[in-house]
Amino acid sequence: MSGLVLKLAPNERVLINGAVIENGDRRSKIAIRTPNARVLRLKDAIHPDRAITPVARACYIAQLILSGDARPDEGRGQLRLAIAQLAQVFDTAAAQAALRDAAASVEDDAIYPALRRLRELLPLEEQLLQARRQ
Numbered sequence: 001m002s003g004l005v006l007k008l009a010p011n012e013r014v015l016i017n018g019a020v021i022e023n024g025d026r027r028s029k030i031a032i033r034t035p036n037a038r039v040l041r042l043k044d045a046i047h048p049d050r051a052i053t054p055v056a057r058a059c060y061i062a063q064l065i066l067s068g069d070a071r072p073d074e075g076r077g078q079l080r081l082a083i084a085q086l087a088q089v090f091d092t093a094a095a096q097a098a099l100r101d102a103a104a105s106v107e108d109d110a111i112y113p114a115l116r117r118l119r120e121l122l123p124l125e126e127q128l129l130q131a132r133r134q
Helices: 054-067 072-089 093-107 111-119 122-133
Strands: 004-008 013-016 019-022 028-032 039-041
Touching: 004 039, 039 054, 054 072, 054 111, 054 122, 072 093, 072 111, 093 111
Parallel strands: none
Antiparallel strands: 004 028, 013 019, 013 039
């Protein structure tokens, strides 16, 4: 994650290499210069109890890699499998593009961009689940 720039809202929290850092009362930017630093915005984090759908589980796997709570190689393998499974379910062009981008990001070891693209699928997944319940 060399050269990562975080733009933080007032009082926003971020996990960097296991330490929770909270921004002050003003917007700020933090440049992370250390390669391979483990960074996770806590506003993007999914609580384990909420990782109950396929997309949420994929996001949670990415989150575990970013936080350092999963071995990177093992986590990337699980994330690749989760993305491949999601690609068999989501059939819209936008969803397929998000999954292709997420898969490419995982291959480039860019887990945060993969997480961002996967999170885009959460509302679509919720719509599909709601339609199925009706």
